[in-house]
Each structure stands twice: as C-alpha cells, then as structure tokens.
C-alpha cells in the first residue's frame with residue numbers, strides 16, 4: 138500500500154474534479170497551487186511504485202493538474218521580450234535558483250512549474266519538461282528531448298537527443314510513462330501511453346513503444362504487450378532495438394508488408410556497458 142500523505146489536499150481536489158461551483162474558484166486555485174508546490178518539491182507524484190514494484194497512477198494528482206488548465210486564463214508571459222509568449226496564468230515556468238543544483242544550459246528550454254527536478258540533473262537545450270513530471274538525481278535530458286506531463290524518470294537515466302517521453306494526463310487513472318533508474322533511452326526513441334521501462338534497460342536508437350506495440354524477446358522467446366490494465370513493460374536490463382515482423386494476414390502477407398516491432402536482442406552485458414557508457418564528466 139502507498140501511504141496517502143495528502144489525504145486533505147486529495148479530498149479538496151476531488152471536490153472540484155467535475156465542477157467548480159460558482160464562488161469557489163479561489164478555493165480551487167489555492168488547492169491547485171498547493172499541489173503544484175508539492176509536485177515541484179517531489180513530495181506528491183503523478184504515479185508511485187508500491188513495495189511489489191507495481192506502478193500506480195495517482196488519479197487525484199492528474200485531476201489537480203487538469204484543474205489548473207480549467208482555472209487558467211491565457212496571459213502574456215515575458216512581455217519585455219520582442220517575442221512574447223502566451224500561456225495559462227496557472228501554468229507558469231518553474232522558478233529556478235542556483236541552489237537547486239540543476240544545470241540548465243541556456244537556449245530554448247523550458248520547465249513548467251509543478252515538475253520535480255532533483256539535484257544533479259543536466260538539461261541540454263532545447264528541451265521541455267511538463268507539469269507533473271518527476272526527474273530523479275543525475276539524469277541527463279539531452280537536446281530536443283521531451284519529458285511529457287506526469288512522466289516519472291528515475292535516477293541516472295540518459296534521455297538521448299530527441300528522445301520523446303509522452304505525457305499522459307487523461308484519463309486521470311491512466312498510468313503515465315515510467316522510466317526506472319539507470320535506463321538508457323537512445324536517440325530518437327519515443328515512449329508513450331503509460332509504458333513502463335524497468336531499471337537499467339537500454340532502448341536502442343529509434344525504438345518506439347506505445348500501448349499497442351508488441352515487443353519480441355528473442356532471449357526468453359516471449360512477447361510483451363499491454364494486457365488490459367497492465368501496461369506494456371520492458372523488463373529490467375533488456376536491450377531493445379528496432380525490428381519488424383511480417384504481416385500474417387492477406388493482403389499484407391502477399392504484399393510482403395512488415396510491421397515495426399521492437400525486439401529484445403539480449404540483456405545488458407559488458408558489451409552493452411561499453412556501448413552505452415555514460416559520460417560521467419558531462420554530468421558534473
């Protein structure tokens with residue numbers, strides 16, 4: 138069981154989930170602001186792992202984030218710039234100070250408030266981190282990478298250039314994308330729709346994982362896929378590369394059509410460590 142340390146805030150947010158009664162806007166906004174603060178500190182999470190390793194979405198957190206979208210009115214941001222931005226007033230950029238211990242290289246990057254970024258994270262421009270995301274210690278977010286809303290990224294994860302971690306806000310009960318500790322997400326990968334990538338797995342460049350993707354495990358001769366409420370899970374230490382499988386039905390079979398299918402070619406070994414060695418110097 139996951140301890141519910143936010144029972145009061147949760148009840149308040151659930152009260153406004155379907156409707157904000159006229160005259161209660163200020164109360165709803167205050168609840169949203171408390172949630173954003175808890176998310177920014179990494180205390181509240183959009184999804185949590187229980188003692189059995191099962192990740193569960195915190196629907197109330199996602200409802201709370203949606204509350205901010207409902208309450209927000211579009212306003213001008215950074216008016217002094219010759220290229221202004223316009224966004225909901227409830228969704229400002231995350232305040233950042235040197236003492237956060239996060240290295241943010243200038244140039245086209247943004248982090249929305251309500252995201253937790255642990256010390257030691259490196260953000261290479263341009264990149265974007267959305268509300269509700271949790272990014273743990275020592276993770277590298279390389280250029281053109283996206284960490285979508287509510288995604289949970291573990292410690293010492295390497296999100297390579299142009300890796301796209303999709304956001305999952307709705308439905309509120311849906312699990313966001315989970316990338317556990319030590320995972321290497323190769324360049325141009327896409328991980329979407331609540332996929333769980335277990336610790337130390339390696340996604341080779343260009344692997345795309347969605348809720349409909351079948352992943353073939355050549356080592357254990359089995360297929361991983363989403364099953365009802367259970368998300369697609371990439372096992373611990375799996376090395377996944379892009380692949381294809383022939384269509385078995387007509388007219389695709391006769392036409393020689395293949396569908397793209399990621400393949401687990403092996404489990405992490407010394408050779409993988411050499412291929413995937415993280416540049417520790419880049420992270421200091």
Ligand SMILES: CC(C)(COP(=O)(O)OP(=O)(O)OC[C@H]1O[C@@H](n2cnc3c(N)ncnc32)[C@H](O)[C@@H]1OP(=O)(O)O)[C@@H](O)C(=O)NCCC(=O)NCCS
Nearest residue numbers: 297298323324339340341342376378379402408409412413
């Ligand atoms: C997955 C990866 C780490 C290689 O891991 P590895 O453990 O060294 O893999 P190996 O070289 O032992 O390959 C095992 C098998 O998978 C195949 N394979 C490896 N990587 C592959 C890839 N990306 N696409 C297709 N097949 C691949 C190999 O050809 C080999 O097949 P074989 O046994 O039939 O010869 C590497 O291919 C990769 O994608 N790295 C990420 C690079 C990247 O995105 N960098 C970003 C920097 S910003």
